[in-house]
Amino acid sequence: MSYKNILVTGGCGFIGSHFIHHLLKKYKDINLVNVDLLTYCGNPENVRDIADDSRYNFYKADIGDYNAMSSVLKKHQIDCIVNFAAESDNNKAVSSPVDFARTNALGTAVLLEAARQAGVKRFHHISTCEVFGQLPLKSKSKFSEKSPYNPRTPYNAAKASGDLIAKAYHHTFGLPVTISYCANNYGTHQFPEKVIPVFAIRAIQNDPLPVFKSSGNKREWIHVSDHCSAIDLVLEKGRAGETYNVGTGLEKTVTNIADDVLAILKKPKTLKKIVPDRPGHDSRYLLDSSKMKKLGWKPKIKWHEGLEETLNWYKNNPKWWQPLLSRSNSWK
Ligand SMILES: NC(=O)c1ccc[n+]([C@@H]2O[C@H](COP(=O)([O-])OP(=O)(O)OC[C@H]3O[C@@H](n4cnc5c(N)ncnc54)[C@H](O)[C@@H]3O)[C@@H](O)[C@H]2O)c1
CATH class of the missing domain: 3.40.50.720 (NAD(P)-binding Rossmann-like Domain)
Known part of the structure; x- marks a missing residue:
């Protein structure tokens, strides 16, 4: 360094x-x-x-x-x-x-x-x-x-x-x-207000996963x-x-993420529940990361492997996230 x-x-x-x-x-x-x-x-x-x-x-x-x-x-x-x-x-x-x-x-x-x-x-x-x-x-x-x-x-x-x-x-x-x-x-220790921890914790507790109405909106992960x-x-x-x-080039819709979380945690697809969009909810972001690649960088973690590791961590660490739920808008 x-x-x-x-x-x-x-x-x-x-x-x-x-x-x-x-x-x-x-x-x-x-x-x-x-x-x-x-x-x-x-x-x-x-x-x-x-x-x-x-x-x-x-x-x-x-x-x-x-x-x-x-x-x-x-x-x-x-x-x-x-x-x-x-x-x-x-x-x-x-x-x-x-x-x-x-x-x-x-x-x-x-x-x-x-x-x-x-x-x-x-x-x-x-x-x-x-x-x-x-x-x-x-x-x-x-x-x-x-x-x-x-x-x-x-x-x-x-x-x-x-x-x-x-x-x-x-x-x-x-x-x-x-x-x-x-x-x-995404990864471990993400505050339970962002989509993946919210989906993970809700699925673990058998609660419905709130999927925005524009469920086809895409993000790069x-x-x-x-x-x-x-x-x-x-x-x-x-x-x-x-x-x-x-960025990695990997795009996922909100529905894709909910489905992947439910599949990995072996929960039914019926846990998805459509909710109104947030105001100003952007449709899609994707980055051209070729400049970073020229610098010598390459992402290593594959989506499925990283998501599984993340979901297992939330499953095994309720002591980390339980005290945070009362502080998060997503749980009020
Ligand atoms: N999470 C993502 O997907 C993502 C993607 C791209 C960029 N970013 C950027 O990465 C950075 C970190 O994001 P994150 O997801 O870890 O956020 P986070 O909300 O988990 O962490 C932010 C931290 O900043 C601290 N903080 C807030 N205001 C402060 C202040 N005035 N002085 C000192 N500390 C303060 C908070 O206490 C918290 O620990 C942010 O700048 C965010 O914009 C995040």
């Missing part, structure tokens, strides 16, 4: 906690700082096993708090930041849109400014395929890194805003920024460990000022 002191923000969330485990396992000689505000979906259990690792430090803080961020950057001589911290749920974005602008746009701006003042050598910003808007359902089109931004929900509009500020910090101040746009992630290996490669080989799409 080219960097020694790495700050991961949002490291108690789903992808951030996987990324921290990925780095600490692979690189013995790094120091890792995790800053997380522990919002309703930030879960210290996700990093409990590394709490005593001498290479690891945790701070409960807001990326939008300039003094707190500056002090962490200085104290730990951070040379690389990977910014996962965000409000990330499209359903919550409909009920509390301002929270999304505060963290995903303003919080990112504050962290960028703290990074500029501290002179960090790399600021990697985690973005999403959703900033590009939606693709027609019946088409073969894909988003490239050069596709225009066209966000349609408060979540992806706030993510797009954060991206644009990050790009401006590169162009205006020369901050070495890279951005990755990733497809929908990637196992979280493949996302982590892509970010790692961008830190090593990516160039400042560049952006990278991270």
Whole structure:
């Protein structure tokens, strides 16, 4: 690893906690700082096993708090930041849109400014395929890194805003920024508000699976460990000022996912229940990830194998998810 002191923000969330485990396992000689505000979906259990690792430090803080961020950057001589911290749920974005602008746009701006003042050598910003808007359902089109931004929900509009500020910090101040746009992630430890954990837990409990009316809408899926290996490669080989799409090409409709979950868990198809669409429900996203492949990245986990591993984990870890259900909009 080219960097020694790495700050991961949002490291108690789903992808951030996987990324921290990925780095600490692979690189013995790094120091890792995790800053997380522990919002309703930030879960210290996700990093409990590394709490005593001498290479690891945790701070409960807001990326939008300039003094707190500056002090962490200085104290730990951070040379690389990977910014996962965000409000990330499209359903919550409909009920509390301002929270999304505060963290995903303003919080990112504050962290960028703290990074500029501290002179960090790399600021990697985690973005999403959703900033590009939606693709027609019946088409073969894909988003490239050069596709225009066209966000349609408060979540992806706030993510797009954060991206644009990050790009401006590169162009205006020369901050070495890279951005990755990733497809929908799945895997263990995902907060039970997103579709796969919701389907998994409901199926395990023999409860109906809520399938949006536009059940043919498609998403591109990637196992979280493949996302982590892509970010790692961008830190090593990516160039400042560049952006990278991270996807697998695997598209699934909501109905496909419900059917796959029910089949793996050996539950009847009759558990599917059609519910009204969420406002602003995008039809389709798909990324052209050839730039990442040229950099040397390849996803490794096959859908069926990754989904089975994920579902088994939810089946075997009710102690992890049971206390979270009361905090999730999907269960109220
Ligand atoms: N989940 C996906 O499918 C997906 C796909 C593409 C991109 N992303 C992006 O990846 C990142 C991580 O997503 P996730 O699914 O792990 O989300 P998550 O909701 O599981 O985790 C987000 C974490 O950020 C923390 N956080 C929120 N606001 C904060 C703030 N102001 N300061 C510090 N910490 C704060 C939360 O406590 C939580 O631990 C996000 O930026 C998201 O936009 C996610």
